[in-house]
Amino acid sequence: MAGTYAGIVNSAVGAKLAAQLGLPRPARLRRYAVGAPLIEGPVLVGGLGEAPVAERVGDLLKLEGVDTVTEVAAGERVAAVVADLTEAAVLGELDALRALVAPALKGLRSSGRIIIVGRNPKGANGFAQAATRRALEGITRSIGKELRAGATANLVLVDDGADANVDAAVRFLLSGRAAYVDGQVIRVGAGTPAEPADWAKPLAGKVAVVTGAARGIGASIADVLARDGATVVCVDIPAAGDSLARTANRVGGTAFQLDVTAADAGQRILDHATSRHGGLDIVVHNAGITRDKLLANMDEGRWASVLDVNLGSILRMNEVLLADGGVRDGGHVVLVSSIAGIAGNRGQTNYGASKAGVIGLVDALSADAALVARGITVNAVAPGFIETEMTAKVPFATREVGRLLNSLSQGGLPVDVAETIAWFSQDANAGVTGNVLRVCGQSLLGA
Amino acid sequence: MATSPKPARPSSQPRRAAVIGGNRIPFARQNGAYARATNQDMLTAAIEGLVARHGLAGEQVGEVAAGAVLKHSRDFNLTRESVLGSSLSARTPAYDVQQACGTGLEAAILVGNKIALGQIDSGIAGGTDTASDAPIAVNEGLRETLLTLNRAKTPGQRAKALTHLRPGQLVPEIPRNVEPRTGLSMGEHMAQTAKQWGITREAQDEIAAASHQNLAAAYERGFFDDLVTPFLGQTRDQNLRADSTVEKLAKLTPVFGRGEGATMTAGNSTPLTDGASAVLLGSDEWAAEHGLPVLAHLVDAQTAAVDYVTGNEGLLMAPAYALPHLLERQGMKLQDFDLVEIHEAFAATVLTTLAAWESEEFCRDRLGLDAPIGVLDRSKLNVNGSSLAAGHPFAATGGRIVASLAKMLHEKGSGSRGLISICAAGGQGVMAILEAA
Ligand SMILES: NC(=O)c1ccc[n+]([C@@H]2O[C@H](COP(=O)([O-])OP(=O)(O)OC[C@H]3O[C@@H](n4cnc5c(N)ncnc54)[C@H](O)[C@@H]3O)[C@@H](O)[C@H]2O)c1
Numbered sequence: 001m002a003g004t005y006a007g008i009v010n011s012a013v014g015a016k017l018a019a020q021l022g023l024p025r026p027a028r029l030r031r032y033a034v035g036a037p038l039i040e041g042p043v044l045v046g047g048l049g050e051a052p053v054a055e056r057v058g059d060l061l062k063l064e065g066v067d068t069v070t071e072v073a074a075g076e077r078v079a080a081v082v083a084d085l086t087e088a089a090v091l092g093e094l095d096a097l098r099a100l101v102a103p104a105l106k107g108l109r110s111s112g113r114i115i116i117v118g119r120n121p122k123g124a125n126g127f128a129q130a131a132t133r134r135a136l137e138g139i140t141r142s143i144g145k146e147l148r149a150g151a152t153a154n155l156v157l158v159d160d161g162a163d164a165n166v167d168a169a170v171r172f173l174l175s176g177r178a179a180y181v182d183g184q185v186i187r188v189g190a191g192t193p194a195e196p197a198d199w200a201k202p203l204a205g206k207v208a209v210v211t212g213a214a215r216g217i218g219a220s221i222a223d224v225l226a227r228d229g230a231t232v233v234c235v236d237i238p239a240a241g242d243s244l245a246r247t248a249n250r251v252g253g254t255a256f257q258l259d260v261t262a263a264d265a266g267q268r269i270l271d272h273a274t275s276r277h278g279g280l281d282i283v284v285h286n287a288g289i290t291r292d293k294l295l296a297n298m299d300e301g302r303w304a305s306v307l308d309v310n311l312g313s314i315l316r317m318n319e320v321l322l323a324d325g326g327v328r329d330g331g332h333v334v335l336v337s338s339i340a341g342i343a344g345n346r347g348q349t350n351y352g353a354s355k356a357g358v359i360g361l362v363d364a365l366s367a368d369a370a371l372v373a374r375g376i377t378v379n380a381v382a383p384g385f386i387e388t389e390m391t392a393k394v395p396f397a398t399r400e401v402g403r404l405l406n407s408l409s410q411g412g413l414p415v416d417v418a419e420t421i422a423w424f425s426q427d428a429n430a431g432v433t434g435n436v437l438r439v440c441g442q443s444l445l446g447a
Numbered sequence: 448m449a450t451s452p453k454p455a456r457p458s459s460q461p462r463r464a465a466v467i468g469g470n471r472i473p474f475a476r477q478n479g480a481y482a483r484a485t486n487q488d489m490l491t492a493a494i495e496g497l498v499a500r501h502g503l504a505g506e507q508v509g510e511v512a513a514g515a516v517l518k519h520s521r522d523f524n525l526t527r528e529s530v531l532g533s534s535l536s537a538r539t540p541a542y543d544v545q546q547a548c549g550t551g552l553e554a555a556i557l558v559g560n561k562i563a564l565g566q567i568d569s570g571i572a573g574g575t576d577t578a579s580d581a582p583i584a585v586n587e588g589l590r591e592t593l594l595t596l597n598r599a600k601t602p603g604q605r606a607k608a609l610t611h612l613r614p615g616q617l618v619p620e621i622p623r624n625v626e627p628r629t630g631l632s633m634g635e636h637m638a639q640t641a642k643q644w645g646i647t648r649e650a651q652d653e654i655a656a657a658s659h660q661n662l663a664a665a666y667e668r669g670f671f672d673d674l675v676t677p678f679l680g681q682t683r684d685q686n687l688r689a690d691s692t693v694e695k696l697a698k699l700t701p702v703f704g705r706g707e708g709a710t711m712t713a714g715n716s717t718p719l720t721d722g723a724s725a726v727l728l729g730s731d732e733w734a735a736e737h738g739l740p741v742l743a744h745l746v747d748a749q750t751a752a753v754d755y756v757t758g759n760e761g762l763l764m765a766p767a768y769a770l771p772h773l774l775e776r777q778g779m780k781l782q783d784f785d786l787v788e789i790h791e792a793f794a795a796t797v798l799t800t801l802a803a804w805e806s807e808e809f810c811r812d813r814l815g816l817d818a819p820i821g822v823l824d825r826s827k828l829n830v831n832g833s834s835l836a837a838g839h840p841f842a843a844t845g846g847r848i849v850a851s852l853a854k855m856l857h858e859k860g861s862g863s864r865g866l867i868s869i870c871a872a873g874g875q876g877v878m879a880i881l882e883a884a
Binding site: 234238239240241242244245246248249250251252253254255256257258262275276277278 | 492495496498499500501502504505534669671672673675676677678682737738739740
């Protein structure tokens with residue numbers, strides 16, 4: 001779905017004009033389709049010193065039938081670069097990254113990928129190593145802004161001893177699933193990943209609940225979870241029941257008309273999933289509303305309803321869903337934050353509060369000893385500008401700015417958010433918890 | 448995800464059919480929210496909501512039986528066409544049922560009986576009606592001329608046939624709510640019976656006000672959250688007036704009956720309505736295999752008919768005659784039921800039926816009983832509202848009541864029993880008993 005701006009600059013006349021004016025022309029992003037190869041074209045794999053993760057990634061790519069190269073031959077165009085800087089300890093070593101990546105950039109294929117792998121600065125030994133590790137973030141984000149034609153750059157920080165858990169992140173970032181994830185940092189830690197029998201069905205046999213599934217991002221989450229093999233319980237308010245039924249029937253799941261703010265919503269969802277499908281593995285708290293007003297004009301009703309739907313209801317439902325007898329061990333909880341929860345937004349004190357609160361909740365839950373012991377991961381996506389009915393209500397000028405103020409010069413699609421959520425929901429991704437991943441095309445807001 | 452169910456095992460021992468759940472679209476007033484929807488649109492929507500609620504997409508159920516009272520000739524295969532337009536497996540058989548306002552309940556009984564006999568393991572019963580998208584037929588004279596024209600073989604014969612065309616033939620035939628054998632509308636029939644039984648205006652308005660208030664309260668409580676799926680922007684029944692009171696209803700002028708004794712108004716008679724409903728039935732085993740809780744079982748059913756043509760009995764009195772058979776078979780008294788649903792064709796229908804059961808004379812002379820059936824505790828009657836508030840898309844009413852009653856009984860607790868009574872055109876009545884699982 002191209003926005004108005006994209007439609008104009010990509011039209012015959014518009015394209016010429018856009019070129020003359022130096023306006024950005026949004027590229028058509030490579031998105032995942034069942035059966036598509038991980039990535040098309042050779043991948044440059046290398047790094048500093050032993051580069052242990054690069055070696056792993058090389059094996060993984062071989063398994064997937066993707067060609068790897070260790071340097072870019074003259075005139076060769078690679079599809080991606082995986083640069084392992086996990087051993088970087090002093091500033092001087094960062095030049096290895098420059099030397100590896102720079103030759104690949106000019107010929108990088110469209111929707112190409114730059115994946116830099118490093119270690120978490122928090123675990124650094126000494127000041128120099130901490131600074132060096134953190135420097136990778138600045139490099140990644142700057143590369144993201146330099147890339148064109150739908151290419152992205154992201155950083156994966158792997159904890160010491162967690163190298164074996166990096167596969168799911170690399171697969172995700174290389175694929176079309178991560179089309180709108182750009183300039184981001186993914187932290188991979190401990191955990192016991194379980195590879196799926198079939199990478200085309202990474203959620204086979206799982207039972208998922210998605211709130212707010214009648215339309216927009218929620219409907220797309222249901223689609224993608226079902227495509228990946230999960231049975232999906234689709235929840236939305238009774239008034240949205242007809243579109244909810246369409247979602248449920250499309251994905252072969254069940255429609256559950258329920259207001260998530262109901263006091264017993266958590267129990268009812270758990271009962272439904274347990275009686276119908278024998279249990280619950282994946283919870284996606286997606287339902288959300290906006291009731292924008294400048295704080296100066298904000299009434300109590302707007303304030304309270306946004307906080308309750310977007311955050312209060314999640315806290316209440318989690319009391320049941322995350323208690324013993326709730327989500328099964330090894331399960332996954334995904335919340336939906338927003339750029340507004342990171343950067344704030346004029347007229348959105350209530351919404352910003354709820355979405356920042358979501359991040360606080362992810363931090364706390366992912367650190368909770370009981371949940372960690374049960375192997376339950378808790379992550380959030382923070383969508384940037386996504387083309388839905390919610391953003392269609394935004395005034396035209398603001399909407400166009402929202403679409404363009406990012407490195408990919410376009411709004412994201414609901415499916416982009418859904419893909420990230422589905423990835424957080426994989427057992428293969430057990431090493432990723434406590435992450436808040438922006439799906440924003442490297443939006444300038446809050447960056 | 449099409450799954451092919453194991454063939455049902457016919458058994459010599461009937462089993463009880465389970466009522467698993469239901470779905471309907473909100474009912475809309477004639478020429479209201481669904482003015483442009485067809486019966487097929489509405490029945491398909493009702494089935495789709497049912498399929499979604501129970502996770503049946505791609506599933507082949509044993510059978511779908513449904514119907515409509517006001518039906519276009521093109522809808523000769525209405526139910527099967529609706530199934531083909533739904534997310535059910537295209538291998539799900541379907542057939543149409545038609546028994547006037549008894550259609551929906553009769554369809555549930557038919558499906559329930561096949562399940563009881565082991566001929567199918569699951570089924571959907573439903574009904575739909577539109578008073579807005581009514582089948583308009585061509586004038587009878589025009590129809591005959593057109594048929595002659597169609598049979599004509601030579602230009603001469605064709606020209607001759609066309610000479611029979613008359614301007615008056617262009618007036619279409621619009622279906623009317625009239626009994627063909629008496630020429631009286633159902634309301635006029637009811638007015639006669641109400642007068643005979645001395646039913647007062649106040650008593651009728653009380654029934655109507657309670658219907659609206661109870662239905663509104665049920666919506667507020669979320670009772671319909673798993674029984675209704677919105678359609679075309681309508682989320683609640685369009686006819687519902689939550690603020691209805693006896694005082695407001697008393698202001699309306701009567702529309703049926705004549706003069707002083709006229710008591711029936713637009714407020715205590717059901718309006719013409721559009722809508723559709725569907726009920727999921729199955730064996731206990733089928734329900735368990737699908738992880739679906741059972742709400743109630745279909746225990747028994749009875750139809751009856753009266754001779755209203757000679758004036759021997761009121762048009763809508765047949766349910767009064769059906770009940771004694773059920774009570775005898777089940778060894779029950781009317782008072783044993785925990786809940787009773789009497790379809791409010793008119794408030795007066797409910798009141799004459801109750802009065803007849805209380806009357807020693809009626810029970811003795813007409814029903815051949817030693818003692819009157821007796822008084823029904825009104826607190827058990829139509830507790831979540833009925834047709835006066837919800838509206839009455841003829842064939843959809845049975846499904847509405849079966850699903851709601853099954854849920855109400857389930858809430859009351861295992862073993863509680865409920866009675867359904869629906870009167871129908873042609874002097875007929877359909878009744879059924881449900882028992883909470
Ligand atoms: N669209 C964007 O650009 C964007 C950006 C950042 C974050 N988000 C977040 O993504 C999520 C989905 O947004 P969307 O754009 O798809 O919005 P949407 O309005 O299209 O869909 C939200 C859905 O949630 C449902 N919902 C609302 N209140 C509910 C309740 N009390 N109980 C159950 N369901 C309820 C709605 O009925 C609706 O179907 C929200 O949490 C939103 O804050 C969206």
